[in-house]
Amino acid sequence: MKKLLVSTGGGDCPGLNAVIRGIVKRASQEQDWEVWGCYEAFNGIMEDPIRVIRLDEKAVAGIHVQGGTILGTTNKGNPMQFPEKQADGTIKKVNRIPWLVERFKSNGFDAIINIGGDGSQAISQALFEAGMPVVGVPKTIDNDLSSTDFTFGFQTAVQTATDSFDRLVTTANSHHRVMIMEVMGRNAGWIALYTAIAGGAEICLIPEIPYDLNKVIEKIESRYNNGRGFVNIVIAEGAMAKNGTITSSKGEEGRTSIRLGGVCFTLSQQLKDAGLEADVRETVLGHTQRGGTPVAFDRVIASVFGVKAMELVLAGKFGRLVVLKNNDFSSVTIKEAISEYNYVDPKGTLVQSAKGLGISFGD
Template identity: 40%
Template sequence: MKVACLTGGGDCPGLNAVIRGLVRTIHNAGGQTIGLLEGWRGAIEGNFIELDPMKTDEILPVGGTILGSSRTNPYKEPGLAEEVVKTFKKLDLDCLVAIGGDDTLGVASKLYSDFNLPTIGCPKTIDNDLSSTDFTFGFDTCLNTVQDAVDKLRTTAESHRRVMVVEVMGRHAGWITCFAGIACSADAILVPEEEVDLDAVCQRLKDRRAAGKTYGIVMVSEGAKLKGDEFITKDAEVDDFGHVSLGGIGKRVAKLIEEKTGIETRDVTLGHLQRGGSPSAYDRVLGTRLGIHAARLANNGDFGKMVALRGLHIVAVPLEEAVGTMRTLYPEFMDEAREFLT
């Protein structure tokens, strides 16, 4: 068995844990693993490195991905998908394991259905918004990074009697914002799933100020929208999968809060900070387990599947069912958070 793996889309802590688990399990079964560089670009161009247990043994605590990543889409231009198939045959591969989010795994699913290319998916997204899996690796580390940042912002906010608006990742789903907001005892949590009522937020901040709280913390997803607004974007450019680069909602919310309340307000965008750093223990274990089970699917010739966390168990689900449906924040989490947002 000769298996190739790649990491596509935005990086996150835990990717190297998946690679390590995959390589070790393939090796234990007598197989060989290579790593395609920079996501689907490496699959198109045939750029790769050899992987073995010794080369990957020390990468567990390292953030990011040793293979590099990109948002290259083989289906953006005619003929690119065929180049992936050619690379697969040229390298004499038996299976390709794609580690990524909805876009990356969507390509893996199409290659399996269009060309019968033996692919296996491993779910990765910092936003935790992939369907068919309970949690994705990287999410836990991200939450801890956000929590640490907000804990630091709280001290300066209290010192200067300010409201701090913290913009975090979350294009269509508010998992990071809601969970971090609960963990950081935020005064307001603004998520894409709910239209933002800024007047209510401002009234809450004024009421708490009157009750004696001298500062405020407002958490907002990059994909949250004010009433009547569209997404706030950094620019109009789109990536290979048609996504615009979001950013700026935090600054707008901060400006409006200051205007409506008269309270000095500052905004902080955590941005790519949320993707960085060494993975948490939870993400190291989850990434390792997913890598092991992806390798076992490859060894068993069970292609066209994605490994997923269901409860405490790793299961296999059809790739076509795992992509294309966004898993937004479950309403009960915001309902629980509202006990502290009154």
């Protein structure tokens, strides 16, 4: 009997459980494969004793409608830069990939399906190059993997953001306020852009287009007459002003990237310091975008991703990532998938159409 290990790493998002279920349902049709789940990315296999769980059809029954991941997840403990405590008490980052491959094999695992974003897939590639049979599944609500048209979880995050934005529009109108809603988007503004178009925002600020504060104020003031009017702004957490810096904090120990968040308050203060008279309020959606039941679209692509990932394993096609491209499911090499980041194109159709709708990007 061959053993497959499934891992969910990085930030959670709606649809993870649907992928796990898809893998298990497809594997159950074979006679020589059994599926195991690794708790909290690869932390479960790195611990003593290891923390893994047998995944059969009973274990995954009905989980496709649940948010989160039954395996848990983490964005700490990257085995490529693992924080290891030294004898003198200092922390040194070491490459534990070779050790991890031996760990997989010594515990009888013949293949890995790693579900995660660009960071997780970089780990997948490192494992593959070190001799571990790996298949990747793209997961990021930021939709920032260029090899696939959509990643699961993104549409649910956009729906959550749009629902929240719709509520802010009515209260902004009632009080003649400027409402700033911050959404996720570290380096790519896809959630902000889709939400702005769907919600009818006046202003959309994204990482790919650093904003001119004067242009933002100009757009705001065009919406007011004798103090009456309102404006709704969507801003991605990684957005910043021209010649400015991103709003960030150090974050938790063990993370490989800084923690973003609070840019809506930065923008609010900039507007106030510039003398804007309108009443400004701020809302940070934060992790509400990651939680909850996945919408139908995300359930469908996540389920198919799971099936197709298992079929890549069965075919022995390792070092590949399942993707959705031109309304069809296929695969590309993981190396290709992580070679180019999926930024919003400022000259692309969506941005230009948004401008055609009167949405300002502060440029």
